[in-house]
Amino acid sequence: MGVAGKHFPSHGHDAADNDAQSSQSSQSSQSVPASAADERIRKESFFGHLLNRPEFAAISGTVLVFLVFAIGASGSGMFNLDGVMNWSQVSAYLGILAVGACLLMIAGEFDLSIGSMIGFAGMMVAIPAVYFHWPIWAAIVFAFAGSMALGALNGYLVMRTRLPSFIVTLAFLFILRGLTLALSIMVADRTIISGVGDLAQADPVTNFLFHGVALHALFTSLAHMGIGSLLDNGQPLVPGIPKVLLWWFGLAAICAFVLAKTRYGNWMLAVGGDANAAKNVGVPVRRVKISLFVLTAFCSCLFAVLQVCDIGSAAADRGLQKEFEAIIAAVIGGTLLTGGYGSVVGACFGALIFGVVQIGITYTNVSSDWFRVFLGVMLLIAVLFNHYVRRRVSQS
Secondary structure, eight states: OHHHHHHHHHHHHHHHHHHHHHHHHHHHHHHSOHHHHOTTOOOOOHHHHHHTSTTHHHHHHHHHHHHHHHHHTTTTTTTSHHHHHHHHHHHHHHHHHHHHHHHHHHTTOOOTTHHHHHHHHHHHHHHHHHTSOOOHHHHHHHHHHHHHHHHHHHHHHHHHHOOOHHHHHHHHHHHHHHHHHHHHHHHHSSSEEEOHHHHHHHSHHHHHHTSSEEOHHHHHHHHHTTSSOBOTTSOBSSOSEEHHHHHHHHHHHHHHHHHHHSHHHHHHHHHHHOHHHHHHTTOOHHHHHHHHHHHHHHHHHHHHHHHHHHHSEEETTTTTTHHHHHHHHHHHTTOOTTSSOOOHHHHHHHHHHHHHHHHHGGGSSSOTTHHHHHHHHHHHHHHHHHHHHHHHHHHO
8 A cells, every 4th residue: 555655646746747748849839830840841832833743834835836826827717616626636536546655654665556556457447348348347346356455465575575665566566567568458459448438337336436427416506507607508517526536535534534543543653653663562563554555556446447437448558657646745745755654634735736736837828847847846845844844743
């Protein structure tokens, strides 16, 4: 009892001291702002936050391009409804490729066979449908399956051999281009196969998904109401929204959501940032990269199917240099060549810049020869800006 009695006063004294100390510390912490109490918290300006966004440069460039053409091509019809559909359709075709290229570049890889895959996939649709009398929908399914299988083979070889994807896909660029030429000559004795458009229009599923335009009745009504122009036969000058625009918007929305809001999107960024570190924490690096090669092949085949159904023919030289244009659009959109950083939205704005300049320059008095010069300058500016942003993000 005596021992216990001696112990309690001492314990009560310590508790009182601790209460006093905690009271003083709580008062002092209340008097000091949170930002000063924790040096790890750093305030950032609104403009600084914008600079850290990968799509900031592409959006700014898009605004600048629109301002330039609004001044230089004013009154030329570029921003009339038919003019808008012209450059937006060009942007949409490239945008489909840019979405796939962007995600693959974020994961730290390249696919230089995109352009050749377009020509090859077009032949995979046209030859069975025209010469072997397959249903057009079956030829399209065959083209998607074959393209995605080749994309998986691309990814498997890159992961299996550990060779740079630049080398492996460069080899497939020549292989697919050569196969396209050889097969078209062997089967059709020509490099252009026509008659696909009529088959696509006759098939209800293909016509609904890939051929023609959407909202034709709405655009016809608007034209009769005075919104838009009418042709002599009573049809609107702009018959509707091209299907490629709807595919572009849908694909971009899905891929942007996956990149920003899902675990799979985090895996892409992690794999592109440091593949070894990502593998050590359980990220399936091989599966992620191979699936993205499959995605780029899917985008190339989608481009080819839409183009074949729209133009009505397949040609062996289709897609020439489209791989570089897709990479340029992704880089302009804020995607780093080193991987681990990028934006699907930015890649779409990069494709929009490309389409506006390519078509818009024909509405001005400037020679179209300057288009490539502008594209190269935009690429250089984008690379320098992306390097600055990456360094800024790393330092912060």
